[in-house]
Amino acid sequence: DAGVIQSPRHEVTEMGQEVTLRCKPISGHNSLFWYRQTMMRGLELLIYFNNNVPIDDSGMPEDRFSAKMPNASFSTLKIQPSEPRDSAVYFCASSMFQSNQPQHFGDGTRLSIL
Amino acid sequence: EDQVTQSPEALRLQEGESSSLNCSYTVSGLRGLFWYRQDPGKGPEFLFTLYSAGEEKEKERLKATLTKKESFLHITAPKPEDSATYLCAVQRDTGRRALTFGSGTRLQVQP
Numbered sequence: 001d002a003g004v005i006q007s008p009r010h011e012v013t014e015m016g017q018e019v020t021l022r023c024k025p026i027s028g029h030n031s032l033f034w035y036r037q038t039m040m041r042g043l044e045l046l047i048y049f050n051n052n053v054p055i056d057d058s059g060m061p062e063d064r065f066s067a068k069m070p071n072a073s074f075s076t077l078k079i080q081p082s083e084p085r086d087s088a089v090y091f092c093a094s095s096m097f098q099s100n101q102p103q104h105f106g107d108g109t110r111l112s113i114l
Numbered sequence: 115e116d117q118v119t120q121s122p123e124a125l126r127l128q129e130g131e132s133s134s135l136n137c138s139y140t141v142s143g144l145r146g147l148f149w150y151r152q153d154p155g156k157g158p159e160f161l162f163t164l165y166s167a168g169e170e171k172e173k174e175r176l177k178a179t180l181t182k183k184e185s186f187l188h189i190t191a192p193k194p195e196d197s198a199t200y201l202c203a204v205q206r207d208t209g210r211r212a213l214t215f216g217s218g219t220r221l222q223v224q225p
Contacts, residue, residue, distance in 0.1 A: 004157070033212055043158070043201065043215040056210055091157050095211075100165075102148055103213060105157030 002026070004106035006092050012112045018080040021109045024073055025094030033093040033103060034067055034077050043091070049075065050097050082113045116141045120202050120216035127192055127223050135187040135219045137202030145207035147185050149178050152199045152218070161187075161200075192223045 005024040013019055025032050033048040036059075047057040052069045060067070064083070069075040079086055089110050093103040119138045127133055139147065146165050150158035162171040164180035171178045175196065177188045187200055199220045203213035 031211060042217045043203075043213075045212040045214075048212050050211075056212060059212075093157075097211065100146065100163065102146075102160045102163055104160060105150075107155070107157045 004092055004094055004104055006090075006106035006109050008109055009107065010110045010112075012114065013082060014114050015083055016081045017113075018078065019082045019086075019111060019113075021077040021090050021092075021111070023075045023077070023092030023106060025075070025092070026104055027073070029094035029096055029104075030072065031095045031097040031103075032069060032075050033095075034075070035091045035093065035105075037089045037091060037108070046077070046090075084113045087111055087113050116204055116206065116214040118202055118204055118214055118216035120200075120219050122219060123217070124220040125222070127189075127221070129193055129223055129225050130191045132188070132190045132192070134189070135200055135221070137185040137187070137216055138183060139185070139202070139204045139216075140183075141204045141206055141214070143207040145205045147180055148203045148205065148213060149185070149187055150201040150203065152201055158201055189221070192221075194223045194225050197221055197223045 007022045034046040037043045045059040047067045049069045067077045089108045091108045093105045095103040117140045121136045146163045149161040152158045162178040167182045169180050175190050179186045199218040201218045203215040
């Protein structure tokens with residue numbers, strides 16, 4: 001079975017550039033989560049969607065961050081403009097909202113902003 | 115606010131030396147407590163979900179237990195391939211479905 005697929009796996013870019021991270025959830029899952037992992041703060045939720053609708057974006061750091069889910073099989077997380085403090089590993093996870101199934105994670109995008 | 119605290123931060127064991135990892139939590143109504151394993155460069159991999167105090171789950175050398183305030187991940191006769199970071203997370207029973215994670219325990223098992 002295909003798991004959660006994230007791209008790119010690594011991204012290195014200069015401060016001020018726009019960054020777009022992509023996620024394909026597990027087929028049939030209707031909840032999608034974006035997390036960020038850093039050494040200082042661990043894994044933190046940024047935003048999650050239910051049936052393609054954003055439910056909780058309280059973890060989005062500021063207006064430079066935006067996320068979309070145009071359909072059930074694709075989501076993007078965009079940072080514009082990027083800053084060095086955005087450097088982290090960004091994970092996408094998906095699950096079935098109604099069931100007791102756990103969230104399944106992709107292998108993340110390691111983002112470095114120079 | 116939900117809080118998850120894991121201890122120790124790091125643990126080094128000899129192969130075959132059993133031990134336990136601790137996860138203390140506070141949450142306004144627990145829907146589930148989750149254990150994940152994370153290898154370097156990978157995303158967290160699901161291990162267990164525990165729903166109520168007294169529940170236990172087992173998988174190979176791992177056993178997870180749950181009380182009203184904490185969970186333990188017991189590792190029996192570990193092998194080097196058990197080396198990883200183990201993450202604990204809680205999910206509320208109403209509203210927010212996202213997980214609140216602890217900072218993890220880095221386990222190293224030496225041959």
